[in-house]
Each structure stands twice: as structure tokens, then as C-alpha cells.
Amino acid sequence: MRAEQRSGWLLSAPYVTFLVIFAAYPIAFALVLIFLRWDLVTDPSFAGADNLRLLAHDGRFWRAVGNTFVFLGIHLPLQIVTALALALALNRPLALRAFWRAAFFLPVVISGAVVAILWSALYATDVGLINRLLVKVGLAPVAWLTNPLTAMPAIAAMVTWKNVGFYVIIYLAGLQYIPRSCLEAIELEGASPWQRFRHVTLPLLLPQTILVVTLSTINGFQLFIEPYVMTGGGPLRRTYSIVLYLYTNAFSYQKMGYAATIGVALAFIIGTVVFVQRRLIGKAEAL
């Protein structure tokens, strides 16, 4: 018992050290920064609750939060439905299964920076692939990234495109754990495919769904490279993300205290949202 105690400490010591240096210290320092006005290059000054007050009334910050919810409102359902659909399709005896899976997964392995650059080109109003296709079939081109109504949906669609392969894999893993016997038994009872899906597959995939929702949500709140590369946060700040706002405050305005405040607020919001989501999904499933 003592030996186990000792090896436990020994084996986790590097991790603990790491946590202290690269997690605890920065977090503590972030909390200090909230109360400072600091441009990094001159001496910091005490700001009292100024940063918090500013944050509470900062329309730009709250717009970024709102934007994130718009993003998630489109991205989450799209992500779950597409991932689930593709996973269900792949979970059958299929020719070229490896190929399909590889194809769906391809964007996942490509760097977000590349995807953002590529999709900027795809969405381009004049020479973009999408608009060329629209024109070809006789439709008017759409200013995807510069129309305030389409910009965020366009980004959400792109992020879905990029990530869905990963979630397909997660769902596939889950599907493969569902006992075939269970499904067969229900089928014998005369349940329709939809009923099978609704009452067996979906509930049994709950852990995967929670994972998908949680990871997508966290990703959504950390949206950065896409607006950074594609829109710069426009049009009309409709794609301004929280992290982009943090980055701008820190590295364009040199407001480290305020940037750190945004970071802390972001952590708080993510925590709350994920917590609420888990509760809701749990409840919905219990019904």
C-alpha cells in the first residue's frame, strides 16, 4: 500500500510540476491581471474594477459572445446531424468503406489555417468555386463573407466541413459498441428503422453525443483562426469571436489587463455553457 502510494506520487510528480508552472501560475497571474492596466512595455498600474466594469458594459465583447451562440446554433445541429448521418451510413456493410471514411476525415487532418485560406478562395465572390457553380446554374453570386447575414453561417458551415470527419469517427466507435443482438431483437419486435434509431441507437450514443457537443462547444468558443484569416471579424462585427477580441485587445491595443479579463470571462462562460448543456442533454434523454 505504501509502495503504491509512493509510486503514485512519483509517477504523477512531473505532471504536478507541469501543472504548477503552466497552469496554476498562469491562472493565478491571469487573476492578478484582471486588476491591472498594463501595456506590457511600461509599468503596470492598478486598475481596480475598471476592467470588470468595462467588460460588463462592453457591447463589443457581448456581441462576440452573441456571435458565438449564433455560430453554435448553426454549427452544433449541423455537426451532430451530419456526423451521425455519415456514421450511420458508414456503419453498414459497404464497398470502399475505408475510402469513404478517409474522404470524410481528410479535412480534419488539414490545418485550420489552410482550410481558412482555401475557403476564403471558395467563398470568394468573384472567382470562388461556390459562386462559379451558382452562376453556372443561373443563380446570382452571393457575397458569402461580406454579407452580414451569410458570413457567420458560412464560417459555421466551413468549420462543420472541417471537423465533421472527426466526429464521424467518434460516433462510429460508439456505434460499434452497440450490441447487434439488441438491435436485432428490437427489429424482430417489428420496430421501424426510425424507432430503432430513436429508442436504441440514439440513447446508446449519448456519451458520444455529449462528447461531440462538448468538444464542438469548446471549439466554438475558441473560434479564432477562421475569422482572423477570413473576415477580420466583419462584416458589422458579425463574425467577431471572443478570442479574436481578446487577441486584438492584447496585441493590437496592448491592453493586457483587459485581455486577461476577457480570457477569464471566456473560461467562465464555457464552463457554464458546457455544464448547462450536459444537464439539458441528460434531462432530454431521461424523458
Place this chain on the structure above:
Amino acid sequence: MKALGRIGLYAALALAAVTFIYPFLWMVSSTLKPPFEVGTLELIPDRITFDNYRTMWARAPFGRALLNSAFVATTITLAVLVLGSITAYAMARLRFRGAPVLNAVTIAVLLIPGQLTLIPLYTLIVKLGWIDTYAALIVPYLFNATAILMLRQFFLQIPQSLIDSARMDGMGEMRILFTIFWPLAKPVLAIVAIFTFMGSWNEVLWPLLVVREQQLMTLPQLLTVFALGGGAGSLGVSLASAMVLVVPVVIAYVFLQRYFIESMAGSGTKG
């Protein structure tokens, strides 16, 4: 009816596959076109030109960036696998005071977005004198909370009897971990390896902060800087530079993907 359903299924799959693959083909083709043809629908250019690649290669050290990215991502992946397994093993299978706390802290760390600590971490790197070093790119990523939790989750499912009998045989914890747990954990390790590697490979924000020396830039960083900073000058060059990042990944993917599917399939049949 059944046949019709199958045709529908394949049609849907094909459409999906095209959606995922075609943009890349379009990208390849665009990079091979002269400036005025970029963006046209034809996949095969009238005249193939490598000008975009020549321009891109002449303007920024993409070869070096490729090596940097590979080195950084590989180092981090190995570290996360080895160090993460050790930690997860301790947390899952060794009863010691603090293990539950460590687990809770790890979940908390997972939930804390990097952006919270971004700025303090940046000042820390400055203080350590690590700006423009590989250390700045690697050390903060040596442990990964997601990896630890995933591995811990898996390790928890391994029957205690396996460990007990190994201990009876006089095996140390490390040997148990690497000779008994690791072979069993292959699928999880594969997942961890892949997402760690990808995470590092794709990271742009952090390198943007801590690396300014062009010779040390990772590929996505150099690409972003190159495309956004106006170094590219045209769509073709910009996409050509993106190809540097895509080509090795796709080549590696052919290999990685098979390994990936094998391990997933392996875990599937066992379940």
C-alpha cells in the same frame, strides 16, 4: 427497394465525398494555373505553370518551416503519449492520496480554455527567455489533459486481475504500463497520437506569439503570416503555399489513416 436504397446510399456517400475532396482538387488545380485563369471551374488548366510555386518558394522558407513543424509535432506527440500514459496510469490504477484531486484538477484544466492563460503564459515564456526557441513551442504542450483523461478512462477498464498477476510476477509499474497496458491501449493511443499531432500541427495562435524568427516558424504560422501579411500577392501563390502544408499531410495521412482504421476496427470487434 433494397437495391434502390443502396443506390441512394452510395449516391449520398459519393456526394459527401466530393464535397470533402473536390475543394482540395480545385486548390491543386488553381495553383497550377496562370493568374488570369485562377478560379475557373476547369480542373485541368490550359497551360500548367509552376510559377506560383516558384514565387512562393523564393519568398519564404517553407522547407525549413516544414521541418520545424514536423519536429515540434513529433516531439510533443511522443511526450504526450509517454508522459500522459504514466500520469494516467498513476491516476487510474494507483491508489494514492491526491489522485482524486488530480483527476478533478485535470478535468478543470481541460475545461479552462487556453485563452485564459494565454497572456500570462506568454509573459512566462518571455521571462524564461524562450522567445524564438523550440522550447517555447514544445514545453507548454508536454502534457495534455484530454490525453490523460482519455487514457485514464481506458486504463480504468482494464481488469485489476491483470495488474495483480503482473505484480505477482514482480513487474514494476513502468513495465506493467508499457508491456501490458500499452498493447491493450493501442486504439486509444492512436487516437491520442493523432489528435495531439494534429493539434500541434495546426496550432497557429501560440507560434504567432512566441516565434518571430522566420527560420523557427512552423508551417501554419508561416503560411498565415505569408498569406495575410501580403507576402503572397495573389491567390495562386497563396494557395500554392498552402499546398506545402497539405501535401505532406496527405501523404502521411495515407499511412496514418490505415493505422487509424485498423485500430478502430480492432477495438470494434473486441467490443
Place this chain on the structure above:
Amino acid sequence: MNSRDAVRNFLLATLIAACAGSSEPVPPPDPSPLTLSLDHLRRLGLDAVVNGRPVRVVALYAEAPDYRPTPSPERDGSEGIASLDDAARAAIVYLRAFEMTGDPTARDEALGLLAFVTVMEQGDGEFINFIDARGRPNRIAPSSRKSMSYWAARGIWALGEAVRVLGTEGLKDVPGAREVLDRAIARMAREVDGGRLIGGSATATSEALLGILALHEAEPSARLASLASRTAALLVPLSRDGQDAPPWGARTDSPDAIWHAWGARSTAALARTSIALNRPDLLEAARREADGLWGRFLLAGQVPAAVSPNGSVRWFPQIAYGVGPVVEGYLEIAEATGHHRYAVYAGVTAAWFFGANPARVAMYDRQTGRTFDGIDGPSPVQVNRNAGAESTIEALLALQRVAGSPEAMEYLTYRTVDVPAATLTTVPDRRTFEGAAQKRLTLRREAEGIDVVESPSAAAPITLTYWPAANPSETWLATRLASQWNADNPDVQVRVQPLPAGRSSEEVLLAAIVAKATPDISSNVSSALLARLVRAGSVVRLDDRSATAARLRERTNAEMLASLRLPDGGIYAFPWKTNPEMLMYNVDLLASAGVDPPRTHSELLDAFRRLARDTDGDGRLDRWPIWAGLKTTWFERFYDFYPLYLASAGGRTLVADGKVTFDNAAAISALEVLRQGFETGSLPRVNFSIGRDPFVDGRVAMKIIGPWFVRELNELKVPGLRYDVAPVPAADGTPLEDRYAFADLRSIAIFSTTRHPDAAARFVAYLTSPAADQLLIEHASQLPYRRNLAHDPRFAAALARWPTLATYATYVGRTRDLDLDPDVVEIFDLLSEAYEEAAVYGTRPVREALTRAATEAQRILDAR
């Protein structure tokens, strides 16, 4: 201590502990930047009334030890108390001082002296020289006779300089001066046309020529150019014999005349003419005396008083009026040839003023600005310690020029190692000089002239890191200049490392400062960044370091520096290049739509309507008048709103004295014109494919852009695209003098982390030399922040390398930059938002959007 302070101190202590890096102490600034004191000259100034008109004059002499202004002694025939000879040259000193410092008292002195010059003219272009203590002109003394001679020539010189420095308008403050100048030039032309030297003297002719050239610079005309050319033609044949036979190319008034050092200005005048008229043959002529006779002076180790046609030499007295013209001559040749070695010669020659002379006495006194009257022999006791007007003025004229040459400045402390030679007929083949830190300089006679060999100081070579901008042309330029520098300066090696181009160079440089990983030098510092850098103490002051101070003097003037001075009066970044934005337009698209380049907002709106086209008839526009960017990144407003605003804002920018100033009619008008463009659909609400500019493809007719774009355009444009530039349109009814172009000035900064600020300053001076500036124009199509750029003949060829660049160059002087405010980026972001809401998408009325942006900007300013 209350608890709040305790908390604060604790936090600060924590932070300081966290951030305590080792910051290296910055070495003190170079102890010897050349200070030019006008005190003594001012002390010699007297009020006088001549012909009933109050004027200023300069007393002729000042005797040691009290240096009171003194009239001409009886032995000289009691010429008087003051002369036009001195007053005219003193006026030039004051004019140049005013040009450089903007000091209004220098201008007033100059105007007073010019009034004296004016009243001494006799109605026919001839002048009298002396007045007595009661202000009566001396018409009797031979040295004062009414004539077209020395004093008349100097009158022309002073009045010509006055027009150059003060402008045609400025000279109107001296009633009658312009008429006098015109009459004098006409009178002079008669002499020249008669093939006669002015006053029979090369000196007087040269000085008159310098006046003509100064006037020509301000008011170029074929008439003046021709006069200058004919005058120079009189000087060319005066050079006697060649390199190898006495008097070694010396220019003398007649073949058997003795060459005098005093007033040996013909070399300077010829070199200057060769620049102004682009006449390489005159440069060759100028070099004849300098390479021959003066080269012997260098090897001999001193400048003599006089040289006979047979080469025999009289060494003493050595006076400022003799050494000064040689220094100036060398500097003019350095400027005309771009050859570094002539500046070196000027430096070691000018060292005479600082003690490198046979008497080993500093002739020029930095504190008082006095220059001793001469050296009569090789001993301190043989120094004539009086300090008359001529010595003082001539020293200042020469030193003002030296102060504008970073290369010459370096050698002011050098002393010859061996004793000076006794004759000119046999001089050693080499002469070695020694400067601070045992640095040595050897001048060696070679076939093609005198070679400069420098042996670096004993210390190990130092390395400077230099970050240029990452774009290909600037990187190329930096690499090229650095490799030249490295070859010339083995003791200071420069490593070029292109500034990583992130979202903006500001972010990268600030990050580097935080990391204490700044380079020694960076050449891409915007004004937006500078305010922060200074506040953080991250950059070195440059106007008190000799090399950079000299280059600032050579390149700019007081007016150009005024807006760059920080509250303490210092210049902290070297203003390198400026890129005034203009309205570039596609000539054929405008012509086919019947549109002239718009000058006002209503013309612009009209152009919008007429230039928007659907050429392929698919119901969608495919030709647009202008493309105003949709991105809201702060600097995107450099190409739409901000230049439109500055065009009618009367010189106002965004903030002044902590108050927001952009909530005004000019901003409303600028935003409104954009709004109407977007609303009517003439301006596209789309982004064109990344990277490819639609103007380049001929799909957009106009573009507000700076000259750097010309190079890019020439590289990428569709074949046959013709373009030109015009001023950015202003609000209707904006008077011409209220129009300014936006120019994003880029500066070179030396960071305080450097351990070699002086070496870095020398390198900065090198990067901004005329030769480097020519390369900047030729290879990057960018414009150096340089006075009179558009009319400086040295840059004419470089500017002609690119279409429209010469037009751009004419706007270098009429620009406004970003505010030197630490929060300027955030303010621009606010403006971007207003632009987006009001102009692009029309979701908020223009006025309301601006007021809102102004209110928020004010809040940011107040929160500091």
C-alpha cells in the same frame, strides 16, 4: 499606508519580480555631436539705419579677450564698421540655421541682414560694401566702391539663398529685395556675357553662381539654368595644369596668379552646378583642383595659405576663410559623386577647426561659436585669438555643411600622426590619421586618386541586427545595402533579418520589446507604434547623436521635423520614407466614360455613377469606379476614409492634445461620399479574390494608394493598362491650402537594447544616404522623406524609373500622418466600425456613427 496602497504595492512587487529581466544600461549618447553656436555671431550684430531704413549689420572685428564688436582699423583705411561682404554671408548662416531648426530669431536676423543687402544696392544692380558707424555708405575706399564685384556677388548669393529657404513669398518681408536681386542678376549676366569673371575673381564669380543655383532650386527656369551654365563655363578654364605639374589643377584668376586658399569656392560652385544642371562635365572640372592640388594638401597634412604657379607654397596664415571653402568643396563633390571618400577628405580637413592644425589649438569654440582669426605659425602662441566676423561666418558656413554629413562628422576628431610636409612638390605617398579608440585612417595615393584605408579599432568587430520590412523589395534593398556596408566596415557587421510580417509589424515589434528581443535597428516603424516605443523607453533618441543628427540635417528641415518631435523636443525614430497617397486612375476607363479625374466629392460621386458598368450584359456590374475595402482591420482605412478625410480636413488629424477632433464636417463629407457610393451600388459590397487587386486587372477605375504600389502594379498589371495619379478629391469648396495627402511615414528606430548605439546610428545614416535613397526609389518605388525631393536633380533619374513617381514626389511636403498617440490603433478600429455601419451597410446614419465613434474614442483617451 492605507490598505489599497498595500494591495497595489504587493501587486506591483509581484509583477516587477515576474518581469524583472536584466535590462542593460544604455550607453550615454555620443559626447561630441557638432553643436553650432550662433552666439558670437549674434554678439557681432548691430542695429543700423542706412538711407533712413533700419537694418542689421555685422561688426567687422572682435578682439580678444573681450571680443567686443570693433570697426575696421586705420591701417585698412578705416573702411567702416560693417560690410556687405560679411552681412551677406552671415545672412546665409542664419538662413541655413532657420531652415534646420525653425528658430524664428535666426529668421529675423537674416531678414535684417537682407534688408542691409537691399539698401546697399545702387539702383543698377551694383553695390557698395561698407558703412560707417553712423550708417553712411563708404563710396570712396577701393574695397567699397560701387561695382559688380565681391560684395555684389555675395549680395546675389544671400538673396538667392533667401528665396530658396524662405520662398518667393518669404522674401517679400524684405521690401525691395526681390527687385534688387533681379537687377543684380541682370547686371551680373552682362559681365558673364562679356566673358568677364565677376570682379575679375573666381571667388566672386563662384559665390554669385551659388546664388543663382539657390534661386534656380526655388524657381527653376531655363533663363537661370542658362546663366548658371554660362557662369560655370567661365570657371572651368581657370584650372591650371594637371595632376602632376604645379599648380596641380589650381583655379586662379589668371595664369600667373597665385592660388589663395581664401575664397576657393570655385570647386564647390562647379560641383553644385553639375548637380543642378545634371552636367557630369562640370563635375570633372570641379574635381580637377580637388583631386590635384587639394589631394596634395591631404598628403601634406595641412591646407596652406597660398600656392604659386611653380608650386612653391606659403603655409601661413591658415584661416577659416581658407579651410572652410576646401571643406565645402569636398562635400559638394561628395554629394555630386556619391563617393564616400570625398566626405572623408572633408572630415579630416574640417578637423582643423577642432585642433588638427599646426598650432594644435581648437579654432572653433563650441560654447560661444567663436572662431579665431588664424594661425600664423606652428605653435599655440602663433594663434591670432581675435574672432572677427569673417572667420566666425566662414567657419559656421563650413561647419553647417559638415553637420549635414554623417561621413565627414566621423573624422572631426582625427589627427595626423606624422608631422606635416614642408613642401607641396614632394609629398609623401600616404598619410595616416588617428581618431578615438586608436582607429586609424590612411590616405594613400593611387592612380585614380587618393584612396581611403581604414583600420578598425583594436576591439573585436561588433554585430548589429537589422530588421527591415519583410516585403521582397525592401528585403532586397536592406540586404544589398547591408552587404555594401559590411564590406566597407569590417569592424561593424550588420545582420539582416526581415521583420516577420504578422498581421502588422506593430504587433511583432511590441512583442519583441516585451521579450527584450529587439534588434539593434528596425526600419519599419510606423508612427502608430512610435508613441508606444517612446513611452516604453524602448528607442534611442537620434537627434543628439552625431551621425543621425547630421543625416537629419542633410535630409530634412525644421518644418519636416516639427510634427515628429516628441514633447521633449527629441526625434526618436529616423523619418525614412513617406508614401503620400493619391488617387490613381485607369486612364482608359476614365476616358471611355468621359470622366476627368475627380477633384471634389461631387465630381467623385458623378464619377461613381458613370464608371460603374455592366460590360457583359449579365445584369451584374463588372466595372467599378473604386474599391473601398470591406475589412475592418484598422489600417484598411488608410485607403478610403482617412485619405478622403485628410483631403478636406485642413491639416487636422484625429486627435489633438488629448481631445478627439474628427467629429467634423470633413469626416462627415468623406463618409457620406462613401455611403452614397455603396448605397447606389457603384461601390461593390464584395471582397475580390484574396491578393489580386481588381485595379491591376482593369476592373476598377480608381484607387487611393501610395507610390509603393507602382512597382507592384507594373509587375502585375494586365498588359496595356495605363494609369496616372491625381490628388485625392476633397469636399466641395475646400480651399487648396487645406488639402493634405495621407502618408504613412515609416521610420528607422534604434532600440535601447542595443549595446552599440553609435555604430547603429552610423548605419542608420548610411541607410538614409542619398545613394541609398536612390536605390529605395528605383527598387521599391518608394519615396524618401527628403526635402525638395521632387526638384532635387540627384533623384530625377531614379524618380523617372517609374511612371507617376515624380508626381507622387511633389506631395512629400504636403502630408499628414497618423497621430503619435498610443491608442491610435483602437481609434482607427472605432472609425472602421463607423465606416462599416454608416457607409458600407448603412445601418446607422453617418453623423450618428461618427459622433458615436468620437465619444468612444474620447472615452479611451480619458481612461489613460
